[in-house]
Amino acid sequence: MRGIPSRPAGSVEVITGSMFSGKTEELIRRLKRALLARQRVQAFKPRIDTRYDVTRIVSHGATAIEAVAVATSESLEARVAEDTDVVAIDEAQFFDAGIVQTCERLANRGVRVIAAGLDQDYLGRPFAPMPELMAIAEEVTKVRAVCAVCGGTACRSQRLAPEATTVLVGGTESYEARCRACFEPRDVPRTAG
Ligand SMILES: Nc1ncnc2c1ncn2[C@@H]1O[C@H](COP(=O)(O)OP(=O)(O)O)[C@@H](O)[C@H]1O
Ligand SMILES: Cc1cn([C@H]2C[C@H](O)[C@@H](COP(=O)(O)O)O2)c(=O)[nH]c1=O
Numbered sequence: 085m086r087g088i089p090s091r092p093a094g095s096v097e098v099i100t101g102s103m104f105s106g107k108t109e110e111l112i113r114r115l116k117r118a119l120l121a122r123q124r125v126q127a128f129k130p131r132i133d134t135r136y137d138v139t140r141i142v143s144h145g146a147t148a149i150e151a152v153a154v155a156t157s158e159s160l161e162a163r164v165a166e167d168t169d170v171v172a173i174d175e176a177q178f179f180d181a182g183i184v185q186t187c188e189r190l191a192n193r194g195v196r197v198i199a200a201g202l203d204q205d206y207l208g209r210p211f212a213p214m215p216e217l218m219a220i221a222e223e224v225t226k227v228r229a230v231c232a233v234c235g236g237t238a239c240r241s242q243r244l245a246p247e248a249t250t251v252l253v254g255g256t257e258s259y260e261a262r263c264r265a266c267f268e269p270r271d272v273p274r275t276a277g
């Protein structure tokens with residue numbers, strides 16, 4: 085028979101939804117509570133996302149927490165200290181596929197992993213590696229924004245910029261939150277007139 089584990093079990097929590105839905109704010113809220121509980125926390129973000137700050141995770145509402153920018157899941161995992169209790173990952177959709185196994189390994193060794201990221205891209209397609217992360221997570225929280233067109237509950241990210249690449253880092257100049265009915269999945273925005 086197996087004995088009682090000496091360390092609490094780790095877990096994976098995913099916070100997901102469209103842009104502006106409060107994913108980063110929720111991530112920061114959970115981290116602040118962990119810090120209040122005197123847990124050892126490490127926060128990471130992908131190096132690609134330097135929109136607001138290089139060394140902090142910053143929400144659209146300007147709340148922020150210290151973070152390390154890393155280029156790959158391998159580099160993230162290598163930086164997690166032996167005694168870390170909580171690992172936070174923002175913009176998880178920008179990481180390589182290895183982030184899923186990284187989260188698994190960290191959780192298996194007792195770490196509470198909290199990953200926030202987009203569930204869908206600008207065309208409404210699942211944004212890898214988020215579907216796999218959601219599949220292995222103990223807990224998935226979907227958060228919602230306010231539709232910029234009708235004021236309803238938004239679940240999609242409408243791209244306003246003409247670029248047709250999946251990755252296009254940006255904020256309100258390039259995207260707005262929209263509900264299913266107001267969302268228009270298209271690569272090139274309609275011209276006026
Ligand atoms: N359409 C919108 N719906 C909801 N919040 C919005 C919207 N546009 C701007 N915001 C702001 O964005 C904040 C959420 O930012 P953030 O946590 O960074 O979201 P996410 O990480 O999901 O993009 C809200 O508290 C609000 O201040
Ligand atoms: C829909 C979509 C978004 N992005 C980018 C735009 C932003 O830089 C991030 C999302 O940030 P947020 O904290 O969730 O607001 O992702 C992208 O590259 N491709 C897309 O299809």
Ligand SMILES: [Zn+2]
Pocket residue numbers: 231232233234235236262263264265266267
């Ligand atoms: Zn709408």
